[in-house]
Every structure is written in structure tokens, then in C-alpha cells.
Amino acid sequence: MPEFIVPATGAGLKAELFLQEVIPAAPVGYLRQLFKKGKVKSDDATISANDSLTVGARISVPDSARIHELLTAPQRSAPKIDILYESREILIVNKPAGLAIHTSHGHERDNLTDRVAEFLLHRGDKFHAAPVQRLDLETSGPVLFGKGKKSCSELGKLFMQGEVVKIYLALVNGKLLGRGDLQSDIPAKGKLKTAKTSYQTLISNDIASLLELQLHTGRQHQIRRQFADAGHPLYGDKRYKGPCPRPLHRLFLHCRSLAFVDPFSQERVTVSAPLPKDLSRFLPQVDIVLPGH
Structure with a gap:
């Protein structure tokens, strides 16, 4: 059974982080499964991923072909985020x-x-x-x-308090003009809960409408359900019977920005993410051209 001794530099380190250091080729998800299944021990006692380690503790993992493969494998390169x-x-x-x-x-x-x-x-x-x-x-x-x-x-x-402003871009089927609110009850954990979405049309024609949306609640599939019920399902939404023309291979829904007050610095934070290229390139297929594109 592979065993690792916690050095002085590892005092107080979380068990998961320690294993990431001593088995650098192991995917994080794999290590978390070991903890979840109770396979990681400290001095023969089962420990959890968030347990803090003490100097000299003997941390052991199962003796398996997978572990030996990871111990001899080169370190995984840092993923791009x-x-x-x-x-x-x-x-x-x-x-x-x-x-x-x-x-x-x-x-x-x-x-x-x-x-x-x-x-x-x-x-x-x-x-x-x-x-x-x-x-x-x-x-x-x-x-x-x-x-x-x-x-x-x-x-x-x-x-939970609704203090994060979430703005989305969505492409829906058909002509939808102006602005408005959609409010309905949506099943959530066995109960019906109110869902509210505000929309503003950016560009519209007889084929499709590009909308800017603000979520006031965060129910599962809220946007998709509400616009499908309103007769304007999202493009690429197979589940709610939206149009799925080629070359669109996924749901046309993108979170454009998040805004909130940092609870630590009390400063306003606004973060934007550009519309992905696969979505912007699809828009001309429905006769919509974004300004600057």
C-alpha cells in the first residue's frame, strides 16, 4: 500500500491538496473519488478530503495498478482556463x-x-x-x-439574496419585440417555485429574435422553459423543441455578464464574457448581424 509521510511543510495542509502534491499526475476527480469511497487513510484511520494533516502522519492510498501508473507517470500539464x-x-x-x-x-x-x-x-x-x-x-x-x-x-x-445581476444572451424562435417579464411557476425539488425573467429584444425578424435577459430567480432550465411556454423556444434546444438548424450544434444561450458588490472589499465588480465564436458565426444564418461583426 503506497504511503506518504507528511513533512514539516505539510503541517495543516488539507488532505486532498497533499495527495495532489505527492501524486501530481492524478486527476483531481480521481483523488476525490478515493476520499469519497473511504480509501484514503492517516495512520490507518479513514480521513476526508478537507481534513488538516499533522507532521509525521502516514497517509496511505489503495495499492492498485491505477495508483502505480499515476506514481510513475509524468506530471499533468496545467489545464487552460x-x-x-x-x-x-x-x-x-x-x-x-x-x-x-x-x-x-x-x-x-x-x-x-x-x-x-x-x-x-x-x-x-x-x-x-x-x-x-x-x-x-x-x-x-x-x-x-x-x-x-x-x-x-x-x-x-x-x-440566495438575489444580489448578483446575471445578464444572458439568447436566440429564440420567431419575432418577439420590445421588452417584458416572464413569470411562472416551475417545478423545483418536488415543489412549484416562482421564476421570473426580464427580456429586452436587441434584434428581431420573422425568423428569430436575439434577446438580452436578466434572471431574477435561478430555477433549473428557467429561461428554456419560460420561452418555450411563451411560444419562442431557444435555438438549439432539443429538449424544449427549439429549432436546431445546422451548423448550430448546441443551445444558443450565453451568460454575458455578472455584477455584484464584493462582500470583502465592498467594491462593485462587473465581469463580462464575449459571445463565443460558434454562436456569433451562426447569427447570419437567421439574418441577424451584431454591430461590429
Whole structure:
């Protein structure tokens, strides 16, 4: 059974970060599964990923072909992430479409949280960063991470209290003019909860309408459900029967910006993410041209 002794420099280090250092080729998701299954021990006692280590502790992992492969493999190169904003307590990363935020079925080996963790490890940071918001798999845009438990807690409160302004761009089917609000009850955890979305039409024709949206609530599939119910499903939305013409291969929904007051510095933070090229290149197919494109 592979065993590692915690040196003086590892005093107080979280167990997950220690394993990332001693088995640098291991994907973060794989190490987290070892902790989740109770396979990591300190002096023969099972420990969790967030347990702090003491000098001289013997940390052991299962003796397996996979572990031996990782111990002899070259260190993984740092994953590329698009950092939109960073402070002492906050990290905001631009999520591409098709990348899950967390480990989930079909996304065990690659997700945004693990990419961020591996990036920070390669950079030499000694803290955990965790996402404090949701963004659907097919949706692109900024994702807010808190650095450490206190930051995650304070940033999470901003979302719960509705103090984060989230602006989206969406392409919907048909002509929709002006501005307005959509409010409806949406199933959430076995209950019906109110969902509200404000929209403003940027460009519209008989084929499609490009909208700027502001979410006032954060229900699952809120935008997609509400506009489908209103007779204007999103382009690329197979689930809610939106048009899916080629070459569009995903949902036309992008989080354009996040804005909030930093709970630590009390400064206003506004972060924008440009419309991805695959979406901007599709717009001429529905006779829509963005200014400057």
C-alpha cells in the first residue's frame, strides 16, 4: 500500500491538496473519488478530503495498478482556463459550452471544478476554490468561485439574496419585440417555485429574435422553459423543441455578464464574457448581424 509521510511543510495542509502534491499526475476527480469511497487513510484511520494533516502522519492510498501508473507517470500539464477576474477571495472563470461545472454522470474525468483545482495546484496555491453558482452544461459564460469556505459562504449569500445581476444572451424562435417579464411557476425539488425573467429584444425578424435577459430567480432550465411556454423556444434546444438548424450544434444561450458588490472589499465588480465564436458565426444564418461583426 503506497504511503506518504507528511513533512514539516505539510503541517495543516488539507488532505486532498497533499495527495495532489505527492501524486501530481492524478486527476483531481480521481483523488476525490478515493476520499469519497473511504480509501484514503492517516495512520490507518479513514480521513476526508478537507481534513488538516499533522507532521509525521502516514497517509496511505489503495495499492492498485491505477495508483502505480499515476506514481510513475509524468506530471499533468496545467489545464487552460479563461480567468475573467481574480482577487484574494474570488475567482471568476469563463466556462465553455459542453463542460460540466461538477463531476457528474458522463463527466467524471473532466469538469470545470477539477480544471480550476488542477490549475491552482500547478500555480502553487494552497487553498480550495469551489463554484457558488450553477450554469447548465450547454450554457457558456462566467462562473464564480470562492477561495475557501468563508468566501464560498459569503458569495453564496449574494446569490440566495438575489444580489448578483446575471445578464444572458439568447436566440429564440420567431419575432418577439420590445421588452417584458416572464413569470411562472416551475417545478423545483418536488415543489412549484416562482421564476421570473426580464427580456429586452436587441434584434428581431420573422425568423428569430436575439434577446438580452436578466434572471431574477435561478430555477433549473428557467429561461428554456419560460420561452418555450411563451411560444419562442431557444435555438438549439432539443429538449424544449427549439429549432436546431445546422451548423448550430448546441443551445444558443450565453451568460454575458455578472455584477455584484464584493462582500470583502465592498467594491462593485462587473465581469463580462464575449459571445463565443460558434454562436456569433451562426447569427447570419437567421439574418441577424451584431454591430461590429
